[in-house]
Amino acid sequence: MPKSFDRIPLLSPAPGTERHVALHRYGEPGARPKAYLQAAMHADELPGMLVAHHLVRLLDEADRDGRVRGEILLVPAANPIGLAQRVNGGLLGRFELDGGGNFNRAWPNLAEAVAERIAESLGTEAEANVERIRAAMRAALGEQTPTTELTSLKLALGRLACDADIVLDLHCDSDALVHVYMSSSLWPDGADLSAEVGSRVTLLSEPSGGDPFEEAWSSPWAALRRRFEGKPIPLACFSSTVELRGESDVEDHLAQHDAGALFRFLTRRHVIDGDPGPLPEAQCEATPLAGVDVIKAPAAGIVAYQKRLGERVKAGETIAELVDPAAEHAAEARRPIASRADGILFTRRQTRFVRPGEGVAKVAGTDPLSHRQGRLLED
Numbered sequence: 415m416p417k418s419f420d421r422i423p424l425l426s427p428a429p430g431t432e433r434h435v436a437l438h439r440y441g442e443p444g445a446r447p448k449a450y451l452q453a454a455m456h457a458d459e460l461p462g463m464l465v466a467h468h469l470v471r472l473l474d475e476a477d478r479d480g481r482v483r484g485e486i487l488l489v490p491a492a493n494p495i496g497l498a499q500r501v502n503g504g505l506l507g508r509f510e511l512d513g514g515g516n517f518n519r520a521w522p523n524l525a526e527a528v529a530e531r532i533a534e535s536l537g538t539e540a541e542a543n544v545e546r547i548r549a550a551m552r553a554a555l556g557e558q559t560p561t562t563e564l565t566s567l568k569l570a571l572g573r574l575a576c577d578a579d580i581v582l583d584l585h586c587d588s589d590a591l592v593h594v595y596m597s598s599s600l601w602p603d604g605a606d607l608s609a610e611v612g613s614r615v616t617l618l619s620e621p622s623g624g625d626p627f628e629e630a631w632s633s634p635w636a637a638l639r640r641r642f643e644g645k646p647i648p649l650a651c652f653s654s655t656v657e658l659r660g661e662s663d664v665e666d667h668l669a670q671h672d673a674g675a676l677f678r679f680l681t682r683r684h685v686i687d688g689d690p691g692p693l694p695e696a697q698c699e700a701t702p703l704a705g706v707d708v709i710k711a712p713a714a715g716i717v718a719y720q721k722r723l724g725e726r727v728k729a730g731e732t733i734a735e736l737v738d739p740a741a742e743h744a745a746e747a748r749r750p751i752a753s754r755a756d757g758i759l760f761t762r763r764q765t766r767f768v769r770p771g772e773g774v775a776k777v778a779g780t781d782p783l784s785h786r787q788g789r790l791l792e793d
């Protein structure tokens with residue numbers, strides 16, 4: 415079946431206004447493995463959309479050559495609501511402006527709804543259990559009725575992703591190295607993705623505490639496996655958030671490179687037929703998300719970085735100085751901002767003015783930090 419292109423309408427928020435989600439579909443519906451990829455759920459994170467554009471070219475070619483073995487769904491601009499948020503010439507896109515919060519938080523966890531549906535029917539065959547669980551996930555989302563434009567977006571994307579074998583959510587940070595998030599239970603299975611995209615920091619957690627899109631589709635499997643101990647339930651969905659550097663790293667050569675990596679990953683996972691070639695050497699070991707020091711500004715000011723992305727720092731070492739431009743004496747204008755982790759500096763901020771409590775940088779260490787408890791993701 416040749417590829418198809420659909421536009422899925424969202425619930426209209428006002429007369430005369432209607433948005434839609436664009437969807438590229440490859441392969442026979444129901445073919446396995448099924449991969450779902452989306453970009454720019456945070457609509458201000460542009461690299462993933464350019465990567466998706468290049469990936470469409472590669473997938474179109476594979477489709478023409480009859481190499482699509484499984485099913486691939488690609489949503490290149492996952493958040494048309496956020497993409498329309500312009501204020502005074504700037505694109506926002508991270509938070510819904512009608513009280514919905516961060517677009518990549520509070521995604522549903524289907525474990526409970528699925529458990530109720532399958533408790534009586536689980537058997538001793540893992541494959542049959544996978545089918546039952548996927549059908550229950552589709553049914554749980556299928557019976558929901560969206561009441562707002564935002565819930566219609568979440569429901570539309572969830573229905574596409576919920577029964578996939580592979581879910582990849584493409585994001586970026588402010589100014590960053592390539593890094594990857596996934597659930598701890600998916601490691602070392604996900605080492606191929608980490609190596610293929612050249613991840614410099616691969617972060618594991620279970621759970622991260624913010625219910626991001628990625629976890630909604632993989633974590634029910636781990637939860638159901640714990641709940642129905644003794645019944646064979648595989649971790650049937652591999653999902654990950656891939657952070658494609660920083661907001662300004664929007665270049666064709668980078669996007670082509672990243673699209674090639676994702677295409678090879680899909681080939682290595684047998685979604686596409688062909689030889690992906692040797693797996694590149696891993697750029698990092700996986701480390702705990704709880705080992706990331708999210709360094710916050712102690713006061714307002716200008717951030718003058720003392721360390722570059724990719725530098726290794728020691729706990730207590732200054733990574734930036736905060737400059738109060740309105741201080742009376744220059745000698746008192748600067749205060750150091752230190753890392754509390756030994757590790758690699760992998761994100762900084764583009765906008766160098768901060769308010770108190772705003773993130774300045776992230777340093778990934780190998781050991782969990784005592785102050786990193788509960789919700790591990792920023793908002």
Ligand SMILES: [Zn+2]
Pocket residue numbers: 456459518585586
């Ligand atoms: Zn993001």
